Amino acid sequence: MPDDISAYITHLTKGFSLQETAFSLFQAAVETELPAVLWRLPNTQHIQVLVSKKTQNTLPPLEGPTKGFAFHPFQVSETSPVKFLPADIYFCGKADEKIDVSATEFPERFWAHFQKRSQKQNAQSLQTWPQHPIGSVSAIQRDVFEQTVATAVNAMQAGCLEKVVLSRTKTLPLFEGFDLLQAFLQLTNLYPTAFVSLVAIPGIGTWLGATPEVLVQIDRHHVFRTVALAGTQPITEGLTPADAIWRQKEIEEQSLVQRYIISCFKHLRLRDYVEMGPRTIAAGNLLHLKTEYSAAMEEVGFPNLGTQMLELLHPTSAVGGMPKAAALKMINELEQHNRRYYSGFLGPVQIGQETNLFVNLRCAEVGKDTVTAYAGAGMTADSNPAKEWQETELKMQTVLRLFQASES
Incomplete structure (x- = not known):
């Protein structure tokens, strides 16, 4: 060298x-x-x-000086550890x-x-990539998912909890000639407002995604930001964000996420923050409700606010539920698959003097011959199992539209 x-x-x-x-x-x-x-x-x-x-199994402080990329699972386990890639x-x-x-x-x-x-001159495409050591997870059938939703709805109607996010998977075979780098490039073109990523870690696997949801951001001026993002409806012809009408179920779902973020601020005794929203935003083929929160870390006397809030926020009520402990318990009891890195978080840490962490949504795990997409929906006491299934189908199309040739 x-x-x-x-x-x-x-x-x-x-x-x-x-x-x-x-x-x-x-x-x-x-x-x-x-x-x-x-x-x-x-x-x-x-x-x-x-x-x-090589990777590290712990994350450094988000405020610096260590530079790298964080890849964190929904729940840490032996097969889904925390991974930090130094730069x-x-x-x-x-x-x-x-x-x-x-x-x-x-x-x-x-x-x-x-x-x-x-x-x-970059003429050849990738032929192989890292695989998860235990292989792909089993696909969840519609009747099984809807029964799971019904069980959760009954629990919420009985007052056991306010909200729970249940997820499912869908696996397709990779079509002949699949090009991983071209798939990544297609996502960047399809979703200009999303965080698009392709993560490949030996012993962990390969993940491709285009997520719309910020978890924690710290800019070069030491301003902390996070968002509440919840509520989902498809974009139909002629519908713009300004024209969207939201049902009470989605409004309440968004309100729960907002209240959770504010409760984290209260836990830290942070009073000086800015709240903007909620407003309707477009993310790919879907509309969501979004509320933004920010705080100047040095001015409010919280120089480590990003690291402190990350510990409190993850997993947020947008991917877990409310109250957190009861929702996570229900997820572990009802879901028949391991989420792995779906609904965890990922992103660059102190790259360009900024940290940008996103919730790992609208993502898929690419195996040797298959691709497995993950998606979830927020359940409340008013949820309809058939509509929740359809919501997960719409969310999966963000990534799976690149693989539709697999079904022909």
Whole structure:
């Protein structure tokens, strides 16, 4: 490996587009069994990439100085541990920006594969990617899901809890010629306002997604942000967010998420925050209700507010329920699958002096020959099992529309 790594990389990527450079780094990492991630932040154009020598099983403080990418499950388990990918190699995907290599003694095999990729000008697609060691989860049939919803509704009508989010899965075979990187690129084009990501971690698996939901953000000015996002309805022809009419069920569901965030602020005794909303937003083929919260961390005297709120927020009532303990207990009793990293959270930490964590929604786990999508719906005492099934179908289409050739 040359002493001047930046000059070496510049030489290898001469004539590359920014996208080709990012994809080549990701491909070289996957081919040499190193953890890697591609992502594109909402309302931006550039694709970012990060490669690690190895993962860590704990998250650093969100306020810095450690840089990397967080990948956290819904519930931590032996098969779904916390993963943090240090930014050993990072490229922001912008013109005139160099690839940042912070690790010493990076594996020679990585540079060998990267050099091969540069010589092929990104001509070949990925043939393999990391698999989960226990394989794909079982698909949930409609009658089983609807019976589960009915059980939850009966419990809420009896006053056992206010809300619970129940999820299901759907598995399709991968069609011949499936291209993982092209699927990622399609998602970036289809959903410009979403956080689009492709995470590949040996021993954990490969996850592709386009999530609309912010969990915790800390910008370079040390402003903390989070959102309450709940309520769902499909976008129909001629319907705009300004024209949306919401049922009482969705309004109450959103209100529960708002109250939970405010309860977290109260727990920390934080009084000075800004609340904006709720308002209707479009996310792909769906409409949601969204309320935004922010606080200037230094001004309010909470320099570690992001880390503190993350501990309180996850899992939010938008993916678990209210009260939290009762909802999680019901999820563990009723759901027949392990959510793994669905409804966990993911995102860059202190990259570009900012932290952007998102709830891992509208996502799918890509196996060797199959893809498994996950989706959930918020249940209240007024929920209708058939409508909740349809809501999960709509949510799954965010990602599964890329795989519909699999069903033909």
